[in-house]
Amino acid sequence: MINQTLNSFSGKLSDLALSLNTDIFETNVINITILLAGVIYLGSNALSTSLSERQQKILGSIQESEERLAEATAKLTESEKQLTQAQLVIDSINTDAKTTASNVKVAILADGKVEIERLTTASKSQVATIEAKVKKQISDYVIALALQRVTLQLEGKISSTLQQQIIDRNISKLGD
DSSP states (O other): OHHHHHHHHHHHHHHSOOOOOOOHHHHTHHHHHHHHHHHHHHHHHHHHHHHHHHHHHHHHHHHHHHHHHHHHHHHHHHHHHHHHHHHHHHHHHHHHHHHHHHHHHHHHHHHHHHHHHHHHHHHHHHHHHHHHHHHHHHHHHHHHHHHHHHHHHHHHHOOHHHHHHHHHHHHHHHHO
């Protein structure tokens, strides 16, 4: 399709009679030259002024961008310093926390040992107290049984006169 269009266009151009007209007055070459020189002369001042203003704006923008870059670089440096300081503080806090945790652990273990020893001592004391009570109860029971047995044996063997003599002797011992 493009080939057909090009062939058609070239065919139409060949049908037209194109030729160069060399008559200066007829072609207005002088008028066009004067007009072109005026446009260049007058346009060059306006164009250079416009380009000069544009250049100043661009230079101002570049300078402003460089100032912003310097400010951003300064802020970045300051932020990096603050980050380093914050990291040091965080490391210090972590170290302190580990030390404190270790100290608390040791203190809790020591307190636990003391408490265990106290409970052990209290338990031993209670066991000793209970043993003493049990021994006393057993002793009291044995004594009561022995007295009961002796009483039963004596009741059967002691006459009333012997009983009277024992009572009198015990009364006299109480008076001494």
